Amino acid sequence: QQQVKQSPQSLIVQKGGISIINCAYENTAFDYFPWYQQFPGKGPALLIAIRPDVSEKKEGRFTISFNKSAKQFSLHIMDSQPGDSATYFCAAGGEKLTFGTGTRLTIIP
Amino acid sequence: DGGITQSPKYLFRKEGQNVTLSCEQNLNHDAMYWYRQDPGQGLRLIYYSQIVNDFQKGDIAEGYSVSREKKESFPLTVTSAQKNPTAFYLCASSILHANTEAFFGQGTRLTVV
DSSP, X not given: OOOEEEEXXXXXXXXXXXXXXXXXXXXXXXXXXXEEEEOTTXXXXXXXXXXXXXXXXEEXXXXXXXETTTTEEEEEESSOOGGGOEEEEEEEXXXXXXXXXXEEEEEEO | OOOEEEEOSEEEEOTTOOEEEEEEEOSOOSEEEEEEEETTTEEEEEEEEEETTEEEEOTTOTTEEEOOSBTTBXXXXXXXXXXXXXXXXXXXXXXXXXXXXXXXXXXXXXEEO
């Protein structure tokens, strides 16, 4: 089973700070790396995604950094807000996605 | 509104009973997926289908069965052979395969007592 390792398991950040979540993958054939955001009792929703031909993608306060040689990618949330408090999942794949184990992010005032 | 509808939201069953979870989409997506979510384990793929009348096992297919008789529908049956069926089940769909955005339903929380 191909794994995607995600860290940290939980994260507490002050409002206005930068939240950083990291993921590492094994399969070099993976060509799609999305991040999903999930609120309690809801299904995940796509936040931002990147393909391996670029090293960074930014959408508003959310940035993915991608390091192909290290097989790692990370999510940065700038100016973190209480509304960003949720569980975040990284994923990797092609025909099917393999998900990380999730990071519970809490933004405190 | 376009989207994915899972029903019911909550489901209770007695141990030893089979139960079927519904998933319907009106996004005209070819690919559909079933995931199981447990605390601390992320989302694990149970089954997926890329075309009507065809489906593939995911990473944890034992104790589950699916059908894909219509493009819009991908029901999941949790059989009595599934040793630990209590979980949050998520259905998703995408245009062709997972290399594009997957849209998720709101999930069904199954509790087996």
